Amino acid sequence: MSTGKVTVWKDFxxxxxxxxxxxxxxxxxxxxxxxxxxxxxxFSMGIAVIFTLICSSAIISLMRNLIPKExxxxxxIIIISTFVTVVDRTMAAFxxxxxKAMGPxxxxxxxxxxxxxxxxxxASKNTVGRSIIDAMGMSIGFTLTLTFLGSxxxxxxxxxxxxxxxxxxxxxxxxxxxxxxxxxxxxxLIIGTVNWLNTQITKKTAx
Amino acid sequence: xxxxxxxISSVLINNYxxxxxxxICPFIGVSKKLSPAISMGVATTFVMTITAAVAWIINQxxxxxxxxxxxxxxxxxxxxxxxxxxxxxxxxxxxxxxYDALGIFLPLITTNCAILGLALLLVIKEYNFIESxxxxxxxxxxxxxxxxxxxxxxxxxxxxDVPSYFKGAPITLITASCIALAFxxxxxxx
Numbered sequence: 001m002s003t004g005k006v007t008v009w010k011d012f013x014x015x016x017x018x019x020x021x022x023x024x025x026x027x028x029x030x031x032x033x034x035x036x037x038x039x040x041x042x043f044s045m046g047i048a049v050i051f052t053l054i055c056s057s058a059i060i061s062l063m064r065n066l067i068p069k070e071x072x073x074x075x076x077i078i079i080i081s082t083f084v085t086v087v088d089r090t091m092a093a094f095x096x097x098x099x100k101a102m103g104p105x106x107x108x109x110x111x112x113x114x115x116x117x118x119x120x121x122x123a124s125k126n127t128v129g130r131s132i133i134d135a136m137g138m139s140i141g142f143t144l145t146l147t148f149l150g151s152x153x154x155x156x157x158x159x160x161x162x163x164x165x166x167x168x169x170x171x172x173x174x175x176x177x178x179x180x181x182x183x184x185x186x187x188x189l190i191i192g193t194v195n196w197l198n199t200q201i202t203k204k205t206a207x
Numbered sequence: 208x209x210x211x212x213x214x215i216s217s218v219l220i221n222n223y224x225x226x227x228x229x230x231i232c233p234f235i236g237v238s239k240k241l242s243p244a245i246s247m248g249v250a251t252t253f254v255m256t257i258t259a260a261v262a263w264i265i266n267q268x269x270x271x272x273x274x275x276x277x278x279x280x281x282x283x284x285x286x287x288x289x290x291x292x293x294x295x296x297x298x299x300x301x302x303x304x305x306y307d308a309l310g311i312f313l314p315l316i317t318t319n320c321a322i323l324g325l326a327l328l329l330v331i332k333e334y335n336f337i338e339s340x341x342x343x344x345x346x347x348x349x350x351x352x353x354x355x356x357x358x359x360x361x362x363x364x365x366x367x368d369v370p371s372y373f374k375g376a377p378i379t380l381i382t383a384s385c386i387a388l389a390f391x392x393x394x395x396x397x
Contacts, residue, residue: 026376029235030320034228074288081281089277104327107280111320113232180226181387188373188380195372 011130015137021114022145023194028114031105032146033183039162042150044098046143048091048106050136052083053115057123057135064124076119081110114142153177153186210341212397213334217345219393223321224353225386230321234354235379237312244358245351250309252347254294254316255325258287259343262326263336283326291317321350356386 021027028049035045056079060067067075088106091099099106109115118138123131151161157178159167167173176182221227224234230251237247262283270276295313299306316322325346329339360382369378 026235029231030228033231074285077284077288078281081284085277085280088280104324104331107327108229108320108324110280110284111323176388179391180228181384181391183228184380184384184387188377188384191380192370192373192377195377199372 008130008133011133012137015134015139015141016144017141019138020141020145020194021117021138022142023191025117026191027117028112028142029187030108031112032149033180033187035102035105036146036150036153036183036186037178038154038158039147039151041098041101042146042148043143044091044095045102045105046139046146048087049109049112049114049142050139051087052080052109053118053139054132054135055083056080056115057118057131058128060119060123061126061128061131067124072124073116073120076116076124077110080115080119084109114138149186149190152190153182157182210338213338213341214345214348216397217342218349218352219390220396222349222353222390223324223346224350225383225390227324229324230319230350233315233319233321234350234357234383235376238354238357238361238379241355241358241362243312244354246308247312248347248351248354250312251316251319251321251350252344254291254313255322255347255350256340256343257294258290258322258325259329259339260336261286261290262329263334263339266326266330279327279330283323287322287326288317321346353386357383360386 015021017024019025022029022032031045031049036042056076059079060076063075063079084107087109088099091102091106118135122134126134155161155166156174157176159165159171159173174182177186217223223229224231233247233251238244265282265286266279270279270282275282291313295306298309298313325343329342332342334342357379361379364378364382373381
């Protein structure tokens with residue numbers, strides 16, 4: 001029983017740090033860069049990915065013995081695009097402002113390498129339960145990263161987080177951070193810092 | 208005149224990679240050396256131009272015609288996957304040297320978000336047929352330009368003394384940031 005719990009936790013937690021999709025595996029870079037102009041944008045993108053990844057992983061895992069090997073990628077794409085359409089239409093109906101701000105990036109979840117990558121690497125080989133846990137870990141890791149990056153860019157670029165004023169009035173926002181060059185710069189710095197942190201952690205555990 | 212504006216805007220001002228963040232994966236993955244970067248750029252431009260034409264026809268006559276706009280995502284991705292296969296077979300039959308030069312990059316283009324993004328942007332921007340093709344070509348050229356500049360810089364970067372934690376992806380992203388900053392200078396062009 002206890003070993004069962006350990007594997008569940010492992011399946012879940014590897015997406016948060018060890019195999020974090022955007023920081024360690026460099027998957028799904030386009031939305032990571034484009035949708036982090038503010039904390040709320042990053043967070044909404046993350047929620048959309050959580051829904052799509054969990055649903056498509058579950059369905060693909062259920063159908064893993066039915067799908068012929070030769071056409072598996074095409075089948076995965078169709079399953080994924082169904083759920084993306086659901087998210088896209090729901091957002092356009094209930095959250096029109098955010099949907100507009102995201103432009104084509106919600107439909108582009110279809111070709112997001114995180115989803116297809118998890119389908120191919122995990123859901124097509126494991127049971128439904130494990131696939132859902134894995135999808136949850138991965139997508140929550142992705143959402144946390146996007147929200148963190150979004151908050152950081154919003155804080156430096158506009159002085160706010162989730163539209164709450166954080167910086168003192170006298171702070172002059174660095175507008176360039178919310179513009180495209182800032183996205184590349186911040187992601188590069190964060191990945192470099194994470195690399196450094198990781199070597200520190202490995203050194204500590206080795207001792 | 209409208210067409211020239213579309214070309215300038217898609218190559219320089221709204222550069223596909225540096226401003227709109229589409230096609231980042233090949234931008235980071237294939238920009239280590241100059242010659243594969245050029246092949247990838249040419250292959251992508253080629254597929255993008257054809258996709259623009261086909262996506263416009265499908266959207267105008269099938270999706271809008273039959274009131275099926277909610278099938279946009281699924282139908283575009285299927286058409287692109289089929290189209291890339293078709294282009295691959297066509298090039299293989301007609302021009303062996305070009306086929307060898309493009310190699311593995313052709314099938315990879317299917318999952319490049321730049322192509323699907325192009326099809327979706329065409330619908331949002333409501334271009335007509337000719338404008339769509341020009342927009343597709345311009346976007347591809349912009350992608351190639353960014354990729355080639357990046358590859359040129361990265362060849363030099365190999366010799367630079369970069370802190371070990373920043374080797375690879377982080378320094379590439381920071382370099383991209385500098386290029387993007389330079390491209391912002393084009394914003395006042397039109």
